[in-house]
Amino acid sequence: MRKRIREIVVEAVEVLYGQKIDLKIVQIQRTRKDFTGDLTIVVFPFVKLAKKKPEDCANDIGLYIKNNLEQLSSYNVIKGFLNLSFTSEYWLERLGNIHKSFDGNAPVDQPEKIMVEFSSPNTNKPLHLGHVRNNLIGDSVSRILKAAGHDVMRVNLVNDRGIHICKSMQAYLDFDSDGSPDKAGMKGDKYVGDLYVKFDQQYKGQVADLIESGMSEDDAKQKAPIMQAAKTMLQKWEAGDEEVHALWEKMNAWVYEGFDRTYEKMGIEFEKTYYESNTYKSGREIVLNGLEKGVFYKREDGSVWADLTDAKLDEKIVLRADGTSLYMTQDIGTAVERFENQQLDRHIYVVGNEQNYHFQVLKLILGRLGYPWAEKIQHMSYGMVELPEGKMKSREGKVVDADDLIDDMIQTSSDMSKELGKLESLSDDEQYNVHKMIALGALKYFMLKVDPKKNMIFNPKESIDFNGHTGPFIQYTHARIRSVVRKAKAMNINVPTSVAEDTKMNDKELDLIKYIDQFEIVIQEAAEELDPGMIANYAYDLAKDFNHYYHDYSILKAQDGKLLQFRLFLADQVSKNLKFAMKLLGIDVPEIM
RNA sequence: GGUCUAGUAGCUCAGUUGGAUUAGAGCAACGGCCUUCUAAGCCGUAGGUCCCAGGUUCGAGCCCUGGCUAGAUCACCA
Numbered sequence: 001m002r003k004r005i006r007e008i009v010v011e012a013v014e015v016l017y018g019q020k021i022d023l024k025i026v027q028i029q030r031t032r033k034d035f036t037g038d039l040t041i042v043v044f045p046f047v048k049l050a051k052k053k054p055e056d057c058a059n060d061i062g063l064y065i066k067n068n069l070e071q072l073s074s075y076n077v078i079k080g081f082l083n084l085s086f087t088s089e090y091w092l093e094r095l096g097n098i099h100k101s102f103d104g105n106a107p108v109d110q111p112e113k114i115m116v117e118f119s120s121p122n123t124n125k126p127l128h129l130g131h132v133r134n135n136l137i138g139d140s141v142s143r144i145l146k147a148a149g150h151d152v153m154r155v156n157l158v159n160d161r162g163i164h165i166c167k168s169m170q171a172y173l174d175f176d177s178d179g180s181p182d183k184a185g186m187k188g189d190k191y192v193g194d195l196y197v198k199f200d201q202q203y204k205g206q207v208a209d210l211i212e213s214g215m216s217e218d219d220a221k222q223k224a225p226i227m228q229a230a231k232t233m234l235q236k237w238e239a240g241d242e243e244v245h246a247l248w249e250k251m252n253a254w255v256y257e258g259f260d261r262t263y264e265k266m267g268i269e270f271e272k273t274y275y276e277s278n279t280y281k282s283g284r285e286i287v288l289n290g291l292e293k294g295v296f297y298k299r300e301d302g303s304v305w306a307d308l309t310d311a312k313l314d315e316k317i318v319l320r321a322d323g324t325s326l327y328m329t330q331d332i333g334t335a336v337e338r339f340e341n342q343q344l345d346r347h348i349y350v351v352g353n354e355q356n357y358h359f360q361v362l363k364l365i366l367g368r369l370g371y372p373w374a375e376k377i378q379h380m381s382y383g384m385v386e387l388p389e390g391k392m393k394s395r396e397g398k399v400v401d402a403d404d405l406i407d408d409m410i411q412t413s414s415d416m417s418k419e420l421g422k423l424e425s426l427s428d429d430e431q432y433n434v435h436k437m438i439a440l441g442a443l444k445y446f447m448l449k450v451d452p453k454k455n456m457i458f459n460p461k462e463s464i465d466f467n468g469h470t471g472p473f474i475q476y477t478h479a480r481i482r483s484v485v486r487k488a489k490a491m492n493i494n495v496p497t498s499v500a501e502d503t504k505m506n507d508k509e510l511d512l513i514k515y516i517d518q519f520e521i522v523i524q525e526a527a528e529e530l531d532p533g534m535i536a537n538y539a540y541d542l543a544k545d546f547n548h549y550y551h552d553y554s555i556l557k558a559q560d561g562k563l564l565q566f567r568l569f570l571a572d573q574v575s576k577n578l579k580f581a582m583k584l585l586g587i588d589v590p591e592i593m
Numbered sequence: 594g595g596u597c598u599a600g601u602a603g604c605u606c607a608g609u610u611g612g613a614u615u616a617g618a619g620c621a622a623c624g625g626c627c628u629u630c631u632a633a634g635c636c637g638u639a640g641g642u643c644c645c646a647g648g649u650u651c652g653a654g655c656c657c658u659g660g661c662u663a664g665a666u667c668a669c670c671a
Binding site (some may be wrong): 042301356525592 | 595
């Protein structure tokens, strides 16, 4: 409809004022609540062309549209705003079409093949709330892009090598050398994470002792025996030492088992998992090649650098003096490999905003190396999750653990539910599933409703809400509608497959239809902006509107059968849209709660 | 010091190509509504110098400039 109106406006301006204008300068927006109308055209851009007052200009165009669009019922003009209202037949037809064919997808004209990399954990510590935000954003963005018709491939890049893993390994040898998660009765990732904390405690103790015995702080940090041991272990690992590799594989396997359980609980999946131990050497050839082409330069010590001072990005090292790869080198290598092997149109990296600089540099370097797709890498930067006292620190145990948080929330959800006592007809398993669905709904919605790029503060002492602007609010609205549909069925009234053209609607019903109609645009905008928050807000607004309606009008006690059928039809579509919207956030909705 | 990001109600946040007298939600506070389709709901009251100062224009919370505050980053760590 918007497209048609644009075309008619362009036509109108040409006929009325003899001026050709571009489709894009026709501004169409939803009419604000306090004014009459469905869509609004802003006529200020045409005022100069028309050489008329805004009001007159709007009236001219309004009349032209009225004569050329049968679905238009009326128009009104306030200042430079032309408000258009459509006939109720038009809206009923829209609702009917949506009900018949809308499946939660809104494909764009030009679908792309997009790889989304997210999660990317280290194997020395369990997942915490920061990872949860990353996972949820990555998951939701992938779902939204898919709904917008793109071919999406979700991948995880596990950082499974380096000094941090060696620290956990060293602590294992020193403190629990024949232990295991089973013996300790712990999840594998927790067990290894605890060893990492133990390493840090031991290390700090040793440093303190050395300083006491007269050593400088810098020296003490270098010479602490446990750190030395960890470094030696890393060298052995790099040299392919069998014993070290065996231990490394054993401990990583524990961690993966733990991660898998957490991912499963959160409902997160990947098409492919990459491991850094396989890719950490890549990119070296490409850099050497770039050196020949003069994109990089070599310093006296043999290290290779990119001079980005002309782009205000300083100088960046891309290869060590000993010729080995760095983080940047690897990312250059994997990007090239992925674009060339997978024929990607776009690559999105869901990575915290602390790495904004890294990705700016990566993009710039790839461009200078002459890759035409350099502009197609996109850093989906999101803000940190902080505690009231500041950043989370795994080493000091100051973290909100993902599993603990989810379990706590399931407990809360279960307590609340039992108090309300609405699930008594269900089996224990079914009840648990609903409790879990609601807990995850609250957590996911909480993290996804806010703008991803902003930092957020999480106070563990204040539990995440289940009332108000929350996931459970929307889940509840859905469950209420499903309950009505069930009751109707029990009365032998099924949701009809179409609506009568001459149904008499009230304003709230009309508003709901307009809101339902809005969803496809919202999906496409959210995909464009990579912003799950837009979907979250849409679902909330729709649920809120429906709750007003539900409060004011009875569906099952409508005045006559025809109206009852229409209301059921409308409510059913609201529940579908809520379900689709929540699915895009990775949230399931219950039939009862 | 350079670069980047953010600053909206007591708290958490919406407000996206700049739009329409009175800047919206939720939480917390206060007051109402359950013999009527699920009260995890609905209605109402109260709460604001949209960080500050200039500028651009028909119009600025949004754009530009300068400042203030907070954070990130500029490593032969990833």
